[in-house]
Amino acid sequence: MTQTFPGAAAPAAGRAAPAVALRGLTKRFGAVTAVDGLDLTIEQGEIVAFLGPNGAGKTSTIDMVLGLSRPDAGTAEVFGMTPRSAVAHGLVTAVMQTGGLLKDLTVAETVELTAALFAHTRPIAEVLERAGLTAIAGRRVAKCSGGEQQRLRFAMALLPEPELLILDEPTTGMDVEGRRDFWGAIRADAERGRTVVFATHYLEEADAYADRIVLVSHGHVVADGTAAEIKAQSSGRLVTATWEGVGTSEAVGLRSLPGVEDVELRGDTVLVRAKDSDSVARHLLTTTPARDLQITSRGLEDAFLALTGDNR
């Protein structure tokens, strides 16, 4: 995808710079290493969930991507430039969890006041519409629900029409309906090609709204891929088949296939746990009398616990 940014440094010849490029990113707070040599590239247009348990280093990483803090080692680049430069160019904005709202203003007044801080913004009516706030534009912030307040922060973040939108645990404390409306607005907006990165510790949110999940634990990336890939990575898949008369020698044969982790026999049923379920299925169907194949993957929750060592 080729994009041009007014006033921004030209991207590397012939190719758009990644939205985010983190190399060996490290942040320490005294004895605590919050971010520990983190490497990550996010291409333009991706919707990425930054998923991890409490204290994994999500907020510390985001703060460095936004230029709010400096790495102790490594580098953070946003669209090929320093984070501060990207923020100054209006290329990146953020929706944070709390703060930044004046309770006595209305929704529209809040957006108008924020717009006055930028040299150029999208029309106010348009950002209110995109954040699903038109119907409550005249409502005082104090009367808005948690979900409506987050959509207001989203509207404020949309004003400079950023290329990259960063959300740090944006739905903490929201009810189910508020979350659904909030993500509905974000997803609809992302269809325009905006890059979206959000930190969360809600598995279901990462699964439902991200194209790609970057799982972090103890300050570094422990898994990276689609929800399905991450599930497969930690626990593999279970291939179950009916194989009349299957015995120990057949089980030993299956066990020797590449990527097979475990084989279990239950009467005429064989259960094979494997990283590469496709090749197991192919083997069973083409070289054995096995039939009634089923392939199932374990849940993202299992993957999360296995990969992060989190014992919530």
Ligand SMILES: Nc1ncnc2c1ncn2[C@@H]1O[C@H](COP(=O)(O)OP(=O)(O)OP(=O)(O)O)[C@@H](O)[C@H]1O
């Ligand atoms: N300003 C700070 N001073 C000291 N320690 C800090 C500071 N900020 C973060 N930490 C520590 O760094 C580690 C990573 O924290 P961080 O907030 O980045 O994690 P997180 O993944 O965002 O967690 P959460 O989901 O709870 O927000 C934690 O151990 C935290 O206590």
